[in-house]
Amino acid sequence: MCCPGTACSNGLCTPPEPPPGAPELDEHGPEALPRRTPAPAWPPDAKGEEGDFCLRSSDCAAGLCCARHFWSKICKPVLREGQVCTRHRRKGAHGLEIFQRCPCAEGMACRPQRDRGGPDASRLHTCQRH
Secondary structure, three states: OOOOOOEEEOOEEEOOOOOOOOOOOOOOOOOOOOOOOOOOOOOOOOOEOOOOEOOOHHHEOOOEEEEEEOOEEEEEEOEOOOOEEOOOOOOOHHHHOOEOOOOEOOOEEEEEOOOOOOOOHHHOEEEEEO
């Protein structure tokens, strides 16, 4: 089962194939270019829904952010109270993730999970009210 915006290909979740007639890059020559996130396919005044490709969070509808999913970026839901979030210790650490999470919703903060025992409990962060 693959996440929105991807398709199953030989047991792996991959970004969708380019549409027929799209220019192909020569991936084997010295001028091979890295793959880029495709531009959104909807009109500029429309906002992307969950799973749609995006370049920035302003491309997505309310309640969604633009986050990396494999090597593309798609609109994903902003995190709500109690959902697991990612707390970045170093500035720019978002660049290391291939499955980015959105930030917590307005009025929430990503904090260590409370009232959970065990040695790994302090490493798990959830969205909590300020």
